[in-house]
Amino acid sequence: MTEGIGSVREGDSVRGTGQGAGQGAGQTRAKRADARRNEKALLDAAAAVFVASGVEAPVREIAARAGVGTGTIYRHFPTRADLIIAVFRHQVDACAEAGPRLLATGESPYVALTKWIDLFVDFVVTKHGLAAVLRSDSAGMDTLGAYFLDRLLPVCTDLLDAAVTSGEIRDGVEAYELMRGVGNLCIGADNDPRYDARRLVGLLVAGLRQPR
Amino acid sequence: MTEGIGSVREGDSVRGTGQGAGQGAGQTRAKRADARRNEKALLDAAAAVFVASGVEAPVREIAARAGVGTGTIYRHFPTRADLIIAVFRHQVDACAEAGPRLLATGESPYVALTKWIDLFVDFVVTKHGLAAVLRSDSAGMDTLGAYFLDRLLPVCTDLLDAAVTSGEIRDGVEAYELMRGVGNLCIGADNDPRYDARRLVGLLVAGLRQPR
């Protein structure tokens, strides 16, 4: 990511309570502050635990780290996928938004594609086990993959199309497949000093240039 | 694999009990035969279950399928990795042996490398969940990766070196990294019709050709 987001910002609930302005003394605000503080703690804790023990870490572990009861987690994030999504929401969003920006730079579409994918790899690689869980077929985890895909696929498609149009890369590779492939290459990239996901992704993208 | 290995041959224990000849009628001999038969059944059952439910299938399921008790499995294969290794031993061996053969064909080293990797991909992709478990950091599963690597890395290195020497591919990519990458690309390739691991691996290998 362009901006190094280490911790999670407040208000990152899955349910985007997009009530932008106005911080009047509305009576409902009171609890909201409390809850929001808690949700923040939860997301931070989850992020930390995800790094330490992977995104499939026991609910209890996350709760303990956040200093809350397990019920609190279920209140805020009914599903594990909800929690994961909330934790990574900003990064995914940032990544999605970076696509058009890169395309508008004036650089060649292929270069934009390359840089965008680097961004994606940076994001995924640093999240222990995220890449793996994106592939997990555990029930409910599909929601997670769906979210990522929904958000990023259109962006990737645009980049890909542009690069095809500019004649820089071959035709015939779907964004879905590419992103899955890149995601897969990121698995296990942390804690393995002999494995550099970025380099391999570089090869993969380089492979796109090959003429038929 | 060149040869379609459907079932597992006898005597495929991890601990190569290489006591080939001699089948006297001593009672110990008899037991030996019994045990070997059992191990055979076990490996066949495990192979079948691995295909059906993945390599992380419950021990009981395998035991049931083999018609033995769970204890028997633990006796023969103390660790799950041991079992997996035993099940796939032949394929890994066949794959390892195919490397030099391909190199000796007279084809260009790059073509040989390509074909060899195709072989590997064919093997891995058809084993439900194998690719994933090769990356799993569950305790003990590292043994599994180690085995695969021990066996295949030298072969891959030779192919890679030859292709570098022949000037067909760029330098600087380790066999370890390449194999891990290819393995990763195979994850989730079954049961996802929109994802073709072979094509992506093709791109990856094509990427190697790029000049620096």
Place this chain on the structure above:
Amino acid sequence: MTEGIGSVREGDSVRGTGQGAGQGAGQTRAKRADARRNEKALLDAAAAVFVASGVEAPVREIAARAGVGTGTIYRHFPTRADLIIAVFRHQVDACAEAGPRLLATGESPYVALTKWIDLFVDFVVTKHGLAAVLRSDSAGMDTLGAYFLDRLLPVCTDLLDAAVTSGEIRDGVEAYELMRGVGNLCIGADNDPRYDARRLVGLLVAGLRQPR
């Protein structure tokens, strides 16, 4: 019940806050009105939920339906039994009052008894799970049974005594036992098309007629 009581009237708190008149504009008065309105909503919601999910429905469900917080429920009705009693108070009262009325009709006491019990059965059978909870020995639920009994037992006793006196039924059956029995026969009467509580209760009451 004779009168179809669908909703609950205001002021039906367990603790009969019998402060009838006077609605000065003092702030405490205002609150009172507020609270009463709230209690009313609560009782209606509870009645609805009891029908839909039984009298053991989660507190949250009732609170949600009433549009109040769970805490509010606990404030008004410290115990679940209190809530149930409040919800059914009117019906129980109506039933209690119907006894003397029936007895005064001029019909034979036995007929009056029969009709009264029919009334009771109608009431209980239509309250999903009420009969069952009347028998539940969950802590605190005894209060509930006690309330029903306190209210209805004297009435039943009178009817019974009259019928004994008139020589229509045998002696020796207590009102307590009879009411418990009738209540029991009502359990599970809804959602079981093959089970008609009224018919069985009819048999039971008919049995009373038998000479010793």
Place this chain on the structure above:
Amino acid sequence: MTEGIGSVREGDSVRGTGQGAGQGAGQTRAKRADARRNEKALLDAAAAVFVASGVEAPVREIAARAGVGTGTIYRHFPTRADLIIAVFRHQVDACAEAGPRLLATGESPYVALTKWIDLFVDFVVTKHGLAAVLRSDSAGMDTLGAYFLDRLLPVCTDLLDAAVTSGEIRDGVEAYELMRGVGNLCIGADNDPRYDARRLVGLLVAGLRQPR
């Protein structure tokens, strides 16, 4: 019950392993003895706990009482209904078998019916909470009711038919309804000194005699 069955006999598994004769030294026998001993302990413990805490008592409580792990319970009785059925199997069987016997006595069918129902009441009343759970609509508990019904309904039907044929009782009451009713009357009969289920059931059956 005729025979006062206090504890549970061995081999009362749900899955009637009806391999009657032959207690040779078959190799499979060995464990069986162990397991059977355990199952016996389990059933006794369950019976005790059912009395103490009802048939919905926590699995752990039963396991603890039996001195086994919870897994053991699940091994023997996958479902709670299985366990309950196993616990009460003998009594249900004995009750079922008593029906024809009573009918063959030479007594009038009505008397036979009365005695049979007394038997049933004796059985149910002494099992704390059994009657209640027979009415529970908790998922899976229907199996339990089904078992009781399957076993006892035919018997009851025969008795009922006979009494109708002999002209002793009125027509038009199904065995299903009658048994449900009797079962219901047994709810809460223990621990309530003022409630005598037998007497009420007597009234119910007496009610059958009434001419239309």
Place this chain on the structure above:
DNA sequence: TATGAATGAGTGTTCATTCAT
């Protein structure tokens, strides 16, 4: 040696109840 019964830690999930706001 083989068996498979027993174990029990581990996990997700629900819900009554309390209490800070």
Place this chain on the structure above:
DNA sequence: GATGAATGAACACTCATTCAT
């Protein structure tokens, strides 16, 4: 007073692993 967020005990259920027979 009202709110509803937080709590955490309670429970069912799974499965890897051990060990008596």
